[in-house]
Amino acid sequence: MSVKRTDSSEPTAAATGAWIGLMRAQRRALSAIERDFKAAGLPPLGWYDVLWELVKAEGGRLRPFEIEARTLLAQYNLSRLIDRLEKEGLVQREAFDEDARGCWVVVTGKGRAMRERMWQTYGPSIARHVGAKLGEEEAGALASLLSRLG
Numbered sequence: 190m191s192v193k194r195t196d197s198s199e200p201t202a203a204a205t206g207a208w209i210g211l212m213r214a215q216r217r218a219l220s221a222i223e224r225d226f227k228a229a230g231l232p233p234l235g236w237y238d239v240l241w242e243l244v245k246a247e248g249g250r251l252r253p254f255e256i257e258a259r260t261l262l263a264q265y266n267l268s269r270l271i272d273r274l275e276k277e278g279l280v281q282r283e284a285f286d287e288d289a290r291g292c293w294v295v296v297t298g299k300g301r302a303m304r305e306r307m308w309q310t311y312g313p314s315i316a317r318h319v320g321a322k323l324g325e326e327e328a329g330a331l332a333s334l335l336s337r338l339g
Contacts, residue, residue: 211335218318225314231307235262235270240279240304243296250283250295279303 200208223234242259243249251259257267271294274280279300282292296304323331 221318222311222314225310225317226307229310231310232303234311235260235266236274236279237304237307237311238262239267239270239274239294240296240300240307243280243294244301244304248295249301250293252285252291253294256294274300277303 219234226233226237238260239256239262242256243251246255253264253267253271256262256271257264260267262270271280271282275282277299278297280294280296283295285291285293320328
């Protein structure tokens with residue numbers, strides 16, 4: 190497949206169509222997944238994203254700016270979300286320097302359990318709202334194309 194680039198500051202009709210399709214598909218899939226979480230009595234997807242990044246991290250801990258870089262959450266939203274996760278006992282903050290200006294966000298056992306519980310809804314939701322609509326080859330091709338945008 191060849192990649193045709195344009196020097197124009199205006200997008201091509203194909204690029205514009207791809208953008209619109211991407212945004213619409215993202216909105217529909219995220220809305221459907223959020224509805225599935227709500228129907229299961231689970232917290233929103235942002236909670237899963239933060240807990241997953243922490244579970245994957247060495248020692249189950251990250252600094253807030255690292256979580257921000259690994260998720261789609263803006264810093265101001267992330268701070269409030271970490272507060273809510275801490276209030277629910279899913280994470281805890283730990284100081285990492287002598288004057289306590291910096292902190293780690295550390296996933297707790299309860300947070301690990303919540304992430305696993307959420308995956309029981311999230312995995313089938315991805316399969317239903319994405320996997321059931323694309324063949325394996327199509328899904329692989331789409332993943333490859335999207336990786337070039339990031």
